[in-house]
Amino acid sequence: MKHLIAKSGDIAEGGRIVRDVAATTVGVFRVAGQLYAYENTCPHQGGPVCQGLLIPRVEEKLNAARGAEGFRFDETDPRLVCPWHGFEFSLTTGCHPGSAEIRLTAFEVTEEGGMVYVGV
Template identity: 45%
Template sequence: MSEYSAGKVDDYADGDRKVVICGDAEIGVFRIGDAFYAWHNRCAHLGGPVCQGRIMKRVLEPVDADLTVRSQAYDESESHIICPWHGYEFSIRTGQHPGNARARLKKAEIIVRDGEIYVRP
């Protein structure tokens, strides 16, 4: 299986991403802390360029006893990617949509070797 270069580890700061062309596929490579994650740049909803969307902390909407939402908060431990087409959000660590277990991103294999990052679609 072919490997494609995604740059050097040192080129990525915490929270960075890069979209890499890998043959017929586009792969988004993300760095969260010291870990790297790679996802196909195709939203599970309608195929939008999800890896090019906004990165933000997971949005939490605490529900009151009367089932109304009075505020929003952010989970600082979980970063999400937001698809620019329709706003679907996915965990960068797991690729899963927080409210729909069937909606998830397609994972790409990531290899870190000698300070270089490679992906396999």
């Protein structure tokens, strides 16, 4: 069922909202103009994952000999870090980087007429 969750202006680029919808709590995020909605329940032990830290994806830079040369940050695939035990999830896929089977519960999210709706 489709529920109004926010006005478009409530979710700035790189921002989020976390609100109760129906019988659950949903986090809606805007990344590169695209909206993503996830249940605010971590698949590890049920922590409030949508309220966690948002960080860029960290990649290790390797030289031709595969030696480490520091790190770089990829802003196009932000990571959401659960505040309870630090499990990390891609905001664009909802998946844990180590296992696609460990994933957030995603909801359909649409934006129409300056309003944001989620299907819960």
